[in-house]
Amino acid sequence: MKIDILYEDDYCICVNKPHDVLVHHGKFSRNNADENSLLQLLEQQFGEKYYPVHRLDRRTSGVILLARQTTDVATFQKLFTDQEIQKTYYAVVRGFAPEQQYIDSPVKGKDAKAYKDAITELTLLKTISLDIPVGRYDTSRYSLVKLAPKTGRMHQLRIHMKKISHPIIGDGKYGDHRHDAMYVEQFGWKNLFLHAGSLSFTHPFSQEVLHINAPFSEDWNALFLKFGWRNPIGS
Template identity: 55%
Template sequence: MKIEILFEDNYIIVINKPNNILIHNSYYARNIKDATLLDLLEKQFNKSFYPIHRLDRKTSGILVLAKQKENVVVFQDLFNSNDIQKKYLGIVRGFFTESIVINSPVKNADTKVYKDAETLCEPLATYLCDIAVHPYENSRYSLVKLIPTTGRMHQLRIHMNKISHPIIGDYKYGDRFHNRMFETEFACANLFLHAYTLQFKHPFTGIQLNLKANFPDDWYKIFEKFNWNI
């Protein structure tokens, strides 16, 4: 698998991460033996890279990695101070029609302590599907923009489930009936959460970066079926 490169300079490489690939091995994914993103990049470039932030294994989209380990903290400081603007797109169950800020603590995977978490959610499009999904005669979906101001593990997935609009393809926090319908009717089994854009001022070069990641194939299939123009 060749990883798509969105931007590269002497300090960082920005890639479009596919669905279902771990960034690196971890205790929480110890049963997954597939090649990690770092493995694939090392094979592709014959060198090591150092993740500056993270995406869930099932999430696709923009990821920034440092070329020198000592520079990781410089870029992480941008994330910690919210000097990097991140926007995700998600496809969720139900009609979502009003912008809201979700303030709901999320449990830390290591300490089991709940930490403050905040997500801005904005509606982009809706679709009424004539396919029945238990217990209703039809099904409703929304395309939403998600902007996290904190970076908790599974934050977006937990927050959307919290407001009863779980992300399609999420088998941990989502709705199994809608997930199954997307699989059987549309042949789409991946999580519909995509890190779409990333904007920040490069701390070394001073260049303003405005990056965008193309969607996985499943997304374009749904855009066409639902007549969504993105």
């Protein structure tokens, strides 16, 4: 599996993580002894070790930032803790989402003992109604949304979308299995439709202002074509 580099310099790299790839093996991941993590794939491909600054769920695709040296990880992580980095995600969700919504429902992660504040800003981009029955309805409705998380809790976006009754398509844990099954049966699309589309930040060492986009995968591009939706970040 070839990993595409989106940006690199002497301090960090940004890569486009494929769907269904672990960033690294850990106690909360579904580990498989024969499965390579993103870090292992990168080491095999480039002969170097890299160190993740943040995380993406296994089934979430898109841009992820990694440091070249362990000593620089904390410097890059400070961008996240100080909210000096802008993260933009895209998701396909069930139903017609609101034009704008500020979601501030607390989230409890797997390893957390208490709920923590979590904030997500939602912007509606596109909607579609399909003449495909799901459950008791004769048609099915979906939305393309842009999500800007202001905090970084585990499964935050997936939980927040379920909370407002617009679960993400392909989300086996928090989603609607009837709609997920329809996407597989009708279109052959099996992935979670959640993509980390971009990171924007001022480089802590070079002071360069960076805006890094991650292209969508084949399933996403097939969906855009099928639904007549414009790709929001280009090819």
